[in-house]
Amino acid sequence: MDFLTKDQILMADDLASEEVEVPEWGGKVLVQELSGTDANAYQMSLLTIKDGKVTGMNLDGAPVRLVAMSIVDPVTRLPMFTKDEVAKLGRKSARALDRLNEVAQRLSGVGDDAIKEAVGNSDAILSEGSNSD
Numbered sequence: 001m002d003f004l005t006k007d008q009i010l011m012a013d014d015l016a017s018e019e020v021e022v023p024e025w026g027g028k029v030l031v032q033e034l035s036g037t038d039a040n041a042y043q044m045s046l047l048t049i050k051d052g053k054v055t056g057m058n059l060d061g062a063p064v065r066l067v068a069m070s071i072v073d074p075v076t077r078l079p080m081f082t083k084d085e086v087a088k089l090g091r092k093s094a095r096a097l098d099r100l101n102e103v104a105q106r107l108s109g110v111g112d113d114a115i116k117e118a119v120g121n122s123d124a125i126l127s128e129g130s131n132s133d
Contacts, residue, residue: 016107017072020100024093029080031100032072033107042066042110063101064090070104 017032034042045065048056068081068089081089090097105111 015077017077018103018107020103022096022100024096029071029100030074030077031067031070031103031107032077034069034104034110038069039108039110042069042108061086061090064097066104066108066110067097067100070108071100 015033015035017030019028020031021028042065046058046062047054048058065086068083068086069079071080072078073080
């Protein structure tokens with residue numbers, strides 16, 4: 001196998017996606033794997049940070065946040081929901097949201113093990129200059 005160039009890496013269409021039937025909503029949606037940047041932002045959103053130190057976990061609404069970040073427009077492949085719309089999405093069917101969350105976790109590798117890893121790596125992440133509250 002040949003070595004890749006920087007341009008080949010940056011041009012690669014490498015985000016997996018999956019069509020998911022959502023009968024509760026009367027159709028299907030496209031769930032896409034998070035990019036590295038988005039996965040990091042999601043994992044950081046799970047942490048409560050004060051004075052540069054992790055002080056706890058913020059799991060309230062975490063599955064809905066992941067679903068909102070992962071449902072994309074099938075043409076543009078851009079997220080359909082903004083951060084401001086997460087609460088509205090959270091008022092939809094729990095069964096539908098659970099199904100979509102399972103797919104999003106599987107595609108992006110951000111399940112329970114990733115949450116534990118985020119907590120374990122939080123000091124290293126923070127020392128690298130991540131933005132936090």
